[in-house]
Amino acid sequence: MSDDELIWRIAGGSGDGIDSTSQNFAKALMRSGLNVFTHRHYPSRIRGGHTYVEIRAAENEVQSRGDGYNFLLALGDSFARNPQEEAYYGNEEIKPLSENLDELRDGGIIVYDEGLVDEDEVADLDLEKRAEENDWHVFPVDLRGLAKEHGREVMRNTAGVGVTAALLDMDLEHIEDLMADAMGGDVLEANLDILHEAYETTSEEYDFEHDLRAPVGDHDTEQALLSGSNAIAYGAIDAGCRFIAGYPMTPWTDVFTILSQNFPDMGGVSEQVEDEIAAAALAVGASHAGVKAMSGSSGGGFALMSEPLGLAEMTETPLVLVESMRAGPSTGMPTKPEQADLEFVLYTSQGDSQRVVFAPGNIEEAYEQTRLAFEIAWDYQIPAIIIYDQKLSGENANVDVEFFDREPKPDLGATLTEEELKEAAHDNSGKFQRFQHEGENGVSPRSLPGQKGGRFLATGNEHSPVGHIEEDPDNRVNQMDRRLEKLEAIRTELDDEYESTQTYFGDDDADYGIVTWGSSQGAVEEAVARLNEQGHSVKGLSVSDMLPFPKTEVTEFLESVDEAMVVEMNATAQFRGHIQRELGRFGEKLTSLLKYNGNPFEPAEVVEGYEVNIADEEREPTAQVRIEPAAGD
Amino acid sequence: MSAFNAIGDEREIDRDEFTPGVEPQPTWCPGCGDFGVLKALKQALPEAGKTPEEVLTVTGIGCSGKLNSYLDTYGFHTIHGRSLPVARAAKLANPELEVIAAGGDGDGYGIGGNHWIHTARENHDMTYIVFNNEIFGLTKGQTSPTSPKGHKSKTQPSGSAKTPLRPLSMSLNAGASYVARTAAVNPNQAKEIIKEAIEHDGFAHIDFLTQCPTWNKDARQYVPYVDVQESDDYDFDVHDRKEGAEMMRETEDVLNEGTVLTGRYFVDDDRPSYQQEKKAVGEMPEEPLAERYFDDDAEWERSYDLLERHT
Numbered sequence: 001m002s003d004d005e006l007i008w009r010i011a012g013g014s015g016d017g018i019d020s021t022s023q024n025f026a027k028a029l030m031r032s033g034l035n036v037f038t039h040r041h042y043p044s045r046i047r048g049g050h051t052y053v054e055i056r057a058a059e060n061e062v063q064s065r066g067d068g069y070n071f072l073l074a075l076g077d078s079f080a081r082n083p084q085e086e087a088y089y090g091n092e093e094i095k096p097l098s099e100n101l102d103e104l105r106d107g108g109i110i111v112y113d114e115g116l117v118d119e120d121e122v123a124d125l126d127l128e129k130r131a132e133e134n135d136w137h138v139f140p141v142d143l144r145g146l147a148k149e150h151g152r153e154v155m156r157n158t159a160g161v162g163v164t165a166a167l168l169d170m171d172l173e174h175i176e177d178l179m180a181d182a183m184g185g186d187v188l189e190a191n192l193d194i195l196h197e198a199y200e201t202t203s204e205e206y207d208f209e210h211d212l213r214a215p216v217g218d219h220d221t222e223q224a225l226l227s228g229s230n231a232i233a234y235g236a237i238d239a240g241c242r243f244i245a246g247y248p249m250t251p252w253t254d255v256f257t258i259l260s261q262n263f264p265d266m267g268g269v270s271e272q273v274e275d276e277i278a279a280a281a282l283a284v285g286a287s288h289a290g291v292k293a294m295s296g297s298s299g300g301g302f303a304l305m306s307e308p309l310g311l312a313e314m315t316e317t318p319l320v321l322v323e324s325m326r327a328g329p330s331t332g333m334p335t336k337p338e339q340a341d342l343e344f345v346l347y348t349s350q351g352d353s354q355r356v357v358f359a360p361g362n363i364e365e366a367y368e369q370t371r372l373a374f375e376i377a378w379d380y381q382i383p384a385i386i387i388y389d390q391k392l393s394g395e396n397a398n399v400d401v402e403f404f405d406r407e408p409k410p411d412l413g414a415t416l417t418e419e420e421l422k423e424a425a426h427d428n429s430g431k432f433q434r435f436q437h438e439g440e441n442g443v444s445p446r447s448l449p450g451q452k453g454g455r456f457l458a459t460g461n462e463h464s465p466v467g468h469i470e471e472d473p474d475n476r477v478n479q480m481d482r483r484l485e486k487l488e489a490i491r492t493e494l495d496d497e498y499e500s501t502q503t504y505f506g507d508d509d510a511d512y513g514i515v516t517w518g519s520s521q522g523a524v525e526e527a528v529a530r531l532n533e534q535g536h537s538v539k540g541l542s543v544s545d546m547l548p549f550p551k552t553e554v555t556e557f558l559e560s561v562d563e564a565m566v567v568e569m570n571a572t573a574q575f576r577g578h579i580q581r582e583l584g585r586f587g588e589k590l591t592s593l594l595k596y597n598g599n600p601f602e603p604a605e606v607v608e609g610y611e612v613n614i615a616d617e618e619r620e621p622t623a624q625v626r627i628e629p630a631a632g633d
Numbered sequence: 634m635s636a637f638n639a640i641g642d643e644r645e646i647d648r649d650e651f652t653p654g655v656e657p658q659p660t661w662c663p664g665c666g667d668f669g670v671l672k673a674l675k676q677a678l679p680e681a682g683k684t685p686e687e688v689l690t691v692t693g694i695g696c697s698g699k700l701n702s703y704l705d706t707y708g709f710h711t712i713h714g715r716s717l718p719v720a721r722a723a724k725l726a727n728p729e730l731e732v733i734a735a736g737g738d739g740d741g742y743g744i745g746g747n748h749w750i751h752t753a754r755e756n757h758d759m760t761y762i763v764f765n766n767e768i769f770g771l772t773k774g775q776t777s778p779t780s781p782k783g784h785k786s787k788t789q790p791s792g793s794a795k796t797p798l799r800p801l802s803m804s805l806n807a808g809a810s811y812v813a814r815t816a817a818v819n820p821n822q823a824k825e826i827i828k829e830a831i832e833h834d835g836f837a838h839i840d841f842l843t844q845c846p847t848w849n850k851d852a853r854q855y856v857p858y859v860d861v862q863e864s865d866d867y868d869f870d871v872h873d874r875k876e877g878a879e880m881m882r883e884t885e886d887v888l889n890e891g892t893v894l895t896g897r898y899f900v901d902d903d904r905p906s907y908q909q910e911k912k913a914v915g916e917m918p919e920e921p922l923a924e925r926y927f928d929d930d931a932e933w934e935r936s937y938d939l940l941e942r943h944t
Contacts, residue, residue, distance in 0.1 A: 224940045224943035245718075267918040269918075274747050274748065274751040278717075282719070285691070285709070285726070291922050291926070308715065404936055407935070408933035429654020429705075450689075450730050452638045452639045452642075455685060457709070458710065
């Protein structure tokens with residue numbers, strides 16, 4: 001862990017502009033040359049309720065939210081207050097100051113809005129004493145008053161940013177630029193006045209005894225700040241996807257929204273429909289007619305999609321679905337991340353159903369694997385699913401702009417042109433043998449409705465080579481074997497023609513392994529680095545290919561270590577179970593570190609899990625995590 | 634050269650082209666009304682100038698779902714109740730396809746009821762034929778959403794306590810711009826109505842009465858029928874929503890009493906289809922989206938162009 005990092009937490013009420021303010025501030029930090037990573041915590045309600053965003057900024061690479069934070073900007077919750085009568089309404093009083101102190105690091109800075117945070121609340125906190133104990137530096141500022149004086153009360157966020165900049169000795173240039181991009185006229189003037197006054201007043205009124213200053217960084221190339229949802233949407237665009245159908249559900253809505261907003265400009269079609277069964281069925285219909293299509297949802301909505309998912313598999317219609325996990329079962333915790341839909345996504349749908357499943361672990365992987373999912377789905381005429389979670393969906397980090405500089409790939413894969421159809425196999429009545437048994441790699445190329453010479457029937461029933469319902473035993477076995485062959489072929493292609501989509505970190509010859517998947521990757525990567533700095537011998541593997549499973553890679557990794565800990569955000573060790581089922585071994589070697597309280601792993605929790613679990617320390621972990629011993633223990 | 638040359642192919646089309654060459658014979662029971670739909674479609678499609686390869690028939694599950702096994706067009710036999718979402722997306726992806734969805738009363742009015750309401754509401758440009766025999770056939774005779782009240786079946790042995798659904802009124806209220814009822818026993822009318830539905834720009838819903846001689850022996854065989862357009866007893870304007878609604882109501886009332894009224898009930902030629910509406914607001918390209926993948930000159934926008942807002 002670099003000491004030279006800022007983890008800035010802005011806390012307040014949902015609907016108070018916490019998200020937009022933090023986005024802008026993160027961008028300003030990025031523009032100043034720093035690497036940034038954001039973590040968003042919000043309740044399932046529109047207005048009011050405690051919300052915060054953390055921005056971690058450092059010169060070095062940042063892959064996770066980090067541990068705790070060192071700067072709190074507590075804005076107060078304006079929606080817990082009736083603006084006319086200064087009285088609380090609703091039944092919940094949110095305290096962005098007192099609720100956020102637990103994880104504030106020693107030596108940290110607190111700025112709170114004296115104009116909105118109750119005096120009683122501060123008194124109850126015994127803030128002075130606690131500040132002294134923890135070496136906190138407390139700055140009460142009347143942000144609300146300052147904002148009102150120059151503009152409107154909502155602009156208190158700007159005042160908070162101004163105070164932050166002063167306390168951290170930051171240049172205002174990037175913040176001013178971003179404001180000028182986002183607004184104009186009187187609103188911009190008022191915000192700039194507030195920003196400057198907050199900056200100057202703070203600089204003049206306070207002596208800075210704290211050590212924390214904004215870190216300094218310098219990027220060689222231009223950076224873009226985007227979320228995992230942006231990356232998935234952009235990966236789809238570059239893969240040639242031009243049709244999306246969906247039903248709103250957190251957190252999948254982000255991808256749906258981004259594509260809905262961009263498609264009109266690029267000739268794509270977006271459909272918000274009556275339910276998720278329809279959504280996935282529409283994607284199947286569009287794909288059948290010759291457009292690269294996707295749909296998606298979160299757990300509860302994805303449940304409805306298991307029907308069309310199986311239909312796509314049986315009719316060999318290419319399809320990409322995204323599944324953005326949130327805590328379950330049922331509607332669970334709508335705005336909290338979990339990695340507990342893995343088994344559901346691997347096995348949902350009846351019969352010997354097959355699909356490809358990718359689980360990207362960070363923003364770059366989200367983009368890459370979305371592109372890959374489309375490529376595989378259309379080349380092999382099989383549903384491909386991207387499984388990720390609320391954490392990856394909503395977190396923002398900077399990515400080198402050049403990373404995205406590559407050509408679109410609108411290729412329809414194993415789809416014939418009319419010229420090619422003339423040469424293709426037809427039956428005696430002239431019907432195209434769409435599902436012929438002799439497909440290469442299990443794939444028989446398809447035609448599209450409206451093409452000359454390509455007439456066939458697609459059906460969810462077992463069918464003959466031209467697509468007619470057929471229950472002949474030989475045909476059944478041939479068709480089933482051919483469909484099953486696809487996963488083997490895909491595994492071979494992924495191994496041979498692509499760089500591994502698995503991510504490795506640490507020394508190759510380390511003794512211990514930490515295995516993870518999806519969005520827990522960043523925290524594990526940092527933890528591995530820290531453990532090695534502390535003198536342990538640890539390496540990490542983050543698996544992205546859930547199906548077909550990278551058996552060789554995972555086997556080699558697990559054979560090379562004495563023991564391994566599987567880190568995932570669920571209560572039933574689903575990924576560990578998946579590894580053991582796929583490999584048929586390693587039960588005695590794998591322990592689990594599980595977290596399912598609604599918050600993602602912090603690196604220190606993984607370090608602690610390792611210490612307790614693998615280094616055999618005789619203690620219980622302090623964090624809200626659970627250790628599941630190996631089968632042999 | 635277009636990638637979809639079968640579309641818009643103008644030539645003399647023999648109705649036999651719609652009959653599969655070496656395909657299985659229909660598995661429908663002797664006397665089944667479903668034969669009537671098949672025959673009417675085979676007659677109507679060539680008359681509407683459609684070639685087999687520019688037509689996509691999308692079906693659900695049940696006896697009705699086998700329609701496109703016996704009708705040689707491009708076909709998609711989907712799952713129970715889901716023909717409409719598959720069909721309407723195919724039409725959005727390639728609006729030049731002639732998309733016909735078909736299903737049964739259990740399939741379309743029961744499990745697929747939600748999709749039906751919304752497809753009608755949005756007025757997607759397509760034809761929807763519901764084989765209404767007032768029974769679940771292929772699952773062997775259970776009560777369906779259109780079975781009469783008191784109908785006895787294996788799953789409602791004491792007689793159904795449910796009032797039957799009113800498909801015509803439902804469709805009208807949901808927003809369909811063409812609503813008609815015909816019957817397998819009236820082949821000429823069936824053919825004409827299907828042809829009109831194909832030519833109609835918007836959601837054309839045909840409630841097609843198909844007798845089930847096996848499981849619905851008590852059901853009226855839909856004869857004698859009355860064609861409301863031909864009969865002097867009925868005089869209403871099919872372009873008038875209120876008069877159409879009145880007529881539908883009466884039709885649905887008397888069907889329960891054993892009188893079969895068929896014909897067109899509501900035709901709205903002025904309401905733009907969903908595809909037109911979507912183009913008008915700029916949410917759908919003028920050219921068929923599916924064509925773009927075969928156009929070597931197409932400029933594919935890429936995400937790199939969108940990054941500026943993130944820097």
